[in-house]
Amino acid sequence: MPDRRPIETAPTGARVGSLFSPVSLATRDLHLSLGGNPVLRGVDLDVPRGHTLCVIGPSGSGKSTLLRTVNRLLEPDRGDVLLDGESVLRCDPNLLRQQVGMVFQQFNLFPHLSVLRNLTLPLRKLRGLSREEAEETALRQLDLVGLRHKAQARPGRLSGGQQQRVAIARALVMAPQVMLFDESTSALDPELVKGVLGLMAELGREGMTMVVVTHEMGFAREVADRVAFMDHGVVLESGSPEALFDAPRSPRLRQFLADVL
Amino acid sequence: MDQLGVLVETFFDWGSMRAAISDLLTTGVPNTLILSASAATAGTLIGLPLAVAGTARTRWLRWPARVYTDVFRGLPAVVTILLIGVGLAPQGLAVWGPDPYPLGILALSLIAAAYFGEIFRAGIENVEAGQLEAARALGFSYPAAMRLVIIPLGVRRVLPAWVNQLIALVKDSSLIYFLGLTADQRDLFRIGQDSAANTGNESALVLAGLFYLLLTVPLTHLVNVVDRRLRHGRRVLEEPAGLPEPVSPDTTTPDTADEGASRA
Numbered sequence: 001m002p003d004r005r006p007i008e009t010a011p012t013g014a015r016v017g018s019l020f021s022p023v024s025l026a027t028r029d030l031h032l033s034l035g036g037n038p039v040l041r042g043v044d045l046d047v048p049r050g051h052t053l054c055v056i057g058p059s060g061s062g063k064s065t066l067l068r069t070v071n072r073l074l075e076p077d078r079g080d081v082l083l084d085g086e087s088v089l090r091c092d093p094n095l096l097r098q099q100v101g102m103v104f105q106q107f108n109l110f111p112h113l114s115v116l117r118n119l120t121l122p123l124r125k126l127r128g129l130s131r132e133e134a135e136e137t138a139l140r141q142l143d144l145v146g147l148r149h150k151a152q153a154r155p156g157r158l159s160g161g162q163q164q165r166v167a168i169a170r171a172l173v174m175a176p177q178v179m180l181f182d183e184s185t186s187a188l189d190p191e192l193v194k195g196v197l198g199l200m201a202e203l204g205r206e207g208m209t210m211v212v213v214t215h216e217m218g219f220a221r222e223v224a225d226r227v228a229f230m231d232h233g234v235v236l237e238s239g240s241p242e243a244l245f246d247a248p249r250s251p252r253l254r255q256f257l258a259d260v261l
Numbered sequence: 262m263d264q265l266g267v268l269v270e271t272f273f274d275w276g277s278m279r280a281a282i283s284d285l286l287t288t289g290v291p292n293t294l295i296l297s298a299s300a301a302t303a304g305t306l307i308g309l310p311l312a313v314a315g316t317a318r319t320r321w322l323r324w325p326a327r328v329y330t331d332v333f334r335g336l337p338a339v340v341t342i343l344l345i346g347v348g349l350a351p352q353g354l355a356v357w358g359p360d361p362y363p364l365g366i367l368a369l370s371l372i373a374a375a376y377f378g379e380i381f382r383a384g385i386e387n388v389e390a391g392q393l394e395a396a397r398a399l400g401f402s403y404p405a406a407m408r409l410v411i412i413p414l415g416v417r418r419v420l421p422a423w424v425n426q427l428i429a430l431v432k433d434s435s436l437i438y439f440l441g442l443t444a445d446q447r448d449l450f451r452i453g454q455d456s457a458a459n460t461g462n463e464s465a466l467v468l469a470g471l472f473y474l475l476l477t478v479p480l481t482h483l484v485n486v487v488d489r490r491l492r493h494g495r496r497v498l499e500e501p502a503g504l505p506e507p508v509s510p511d512t513t514t515p516d517t518a519d520e521g522a523s524r525a
Contacts, residue, residue: 071398098400108395112414122399125409174399 016144016172016202022209023084023177024049030069030079039065040076041233047178047226049084050207054220054241057230058256063213066230067180070211071100083177098126101171105183107163109155115142115166116151119173127174141173142166145199161192165199172203179203181212197223217261221245229253274464281456281465285472289449293476296434296448299366301427304373309416311378313407316385326378333375338433342368346440362446365437369430376426384419385411421488428477449473 030043039062047053055063068074070081072093081088088096109118119138123129129137142148145165147158155163164184171179181200185193197216201223204210214220220227221241228238229250236250248254314326333341345368346361353364388411396406416423435450442451453469 073394073397094400094402096400097398100398102395102398104391104395104398106389106391108389108391110392110395110410110414112417121409122401125405126400170399 015206016168016199020172020175020208021177022050022207024082025070025178025209025211026082026085027066027069028080028082030066030081031077032065032069032074033077034065034074039233040069040079042079043230043233043235045211045228045235045238047209047211049209051225052204052208052210052212052223054224054227055211055213055230056215056217056220056227056256061230062233063230064182067102067182067211067213070178070180071097071102073097073102098122098174099177101174101176101179103164103167103171103179103181103184105186107155107160107167107187109163109167109170111155114152114154115147115158118155118166119170122170122174138169138173141169144172145169159192160188161195164188164192164196168196168199168203177209179208179210181210181214183213183215185214185216215260217245217257229256231256271463272467274462277456277460277462277464278468280460281452281468284447284452284456285449285465285469288445288447289452289469290472290476292446292448293431293434293450293473296366296369296437297427297431297476300369300373300434301430303366303370304377304430305423307370307374308377308381309412311374312381312385313412315378315382330375330378333372334379338369338372338436339439341372342436343439344368345371346437360446361437361440362442365440369434369437372433373426373430376429377423380419380422380426381412381416383422384415384417386415387418388415417491420491421484424480424484424487428480431476431480432473 025045025047027043027045030040031038032040041062043062043066045053045066055066057063065074069076070088072081072088072091076089083091083096083099109115110121113121116135116138119141120129120131120134123134123137124131127134139148139151142151145168147162147165147169150158150162150166155166158166167184184200185196188196193216197219200210200212201219204223212220212224224241226238227241227244228235229244229248229252230236231252237244237248237253244253245257248257311326311329314322315330317323317326342365346364349364349367350359350361353359353361357363392414393406393411396410397403401409435448438448438451438454442448447455449469449472450466453466456465457463
């Protein structure tokens with residue numbers, strides 16, 4: 001594994017995701033059309049247990065769609081997604097999603113609930129925990145992302161960076177096997193990006209299996225075990241961050257890197 | 262000056278008012294409140310599923326909801342009240358006897374449901390698609406996501422409009438006098454009107470109007486309070502005890518100190 005400079009640590013000494021039990025993730029020949037347009041045209045990816053895959057590529061290349069096929073927010077037309085070698089297509093979608101954490105670009109916290117209730121709602125209604133158990137678990141998780149003191153606040157009272165850390169905590173509190181990040185820092189002011197990326201990096205170091213769709217090339221280079229470059233619904237190139245960023249082979253990737261860096 | 266005196270006597274004759282005030286207070290106010298509150302409750306309970314049906318993907322839910330709303334919102338309230346109150350009277354007779362009061366409540370409820378349903382539907386459709394996606398991504402089924410997240414969120418956003426409709430309902434409750442009420446079933450309007458007809462003086466009706474204002478004006482102010490509440494969120498009164506103070510309680514720049522700490 002490449003020697004990596006440690007990026008920011010999360011604002012806590014403890015592990016940020018003490019609950020999870022990560023598994024491997026793979027996609028096999030994924031095809032998906034939306035509204036008649038082919039968005040995924042045969043995507044094969046392998047993310048070993050505990051590894052971080054960063055997916056980069058121009059907008060419209062199918063990155064977000066790819067993430068949504070993993071937890072079946074979208075159903076592929078063809079192909080398969082394997083979690084720990086098992087096809088997700090044979091799982092109950094609602095049970096599957098309880099094991100796959102997802103973080104969105106726009107946070108999507110429930111604005112009418114306090115930060116604490118955002119975390120306890122799935123714990124109580126899906127895991128069947130009592131109010132006390134759920135609050136204890138949720139507060140512990142909030143502590144781990146450094147936001148326990150905001151437990152009673154409404155999400156709207158928090159900065160974007162804090163909201164996104166709560167969203168990560170909400171995903172982590174369900175003890176996921178895999179975490180999916182969909183451009184989770186793209187909606188943040190520049191000065192708030194670091195805290196969220198630091199939390200994600202910390203999670204990767206703790207051994208979470210992660211797929212991170214990102215435009216943060218610095219993050220991809222430092223944190224990813226592998227980087228995949230997507231364009232027009234296929235993975236054009238994938239490999240170690242060094243291989244992709246320092247020696248891109250395809251002209252499309254060279255062009256993309258020239259455009260974003 | 263004499264004309265003015267006549268006007269004052271017509272509308273503000275203390276004697277006529279005093280004659281009606283006890284009926285207005287002991288019979289009129291309770292009846293108007295019972296009519297409005299029952300119709301508001303039933304209308305909300307019917308309006309919510311109506312709103313959900315109106316946002317459904319299958320036309321077999323959406324279409325009946327549309328028709329219902331168009332009919333009950335499109336008909337004059339009097340027409341609906343008479344059609345139901347008179348038309349269903351035989352059925353009512355079989356169930357609870359010759360009392361038109363429950364049918365009046367039913368008619369008011371069905372009308373209110375159409376308006377409430379449209380208000381709730383607007384609220385539910387106003388909720389960002391990302392909220393449903395986030396709830397589904399956590400593992401909630403579609404019905405659970407709607408029940409726990411989307412509907413509470415959508416309804417909250419249109420509470421001011423809902424209160425507005427409540428005001429309309431309080432006023433429309435006066436229309437059930439068309440069904441013919443016994444003396445102790447009379448609402449504010451009917452008592453005022455009866456008294457005015459008996460005395461040939463409008464003062465009792467003016468007093469009834471004042472009672473309506475007493476009910477509706479606080480509601481109009483409630484709209485503003487609810488609206489402010491929803492805009493700015495409830496004040497956070499209690500922080501969990503024994504926890505470190507927020508690094509930066511200043512909400513205009515809430516994150517800088519926090520994020521800075523993580524960077525240091």
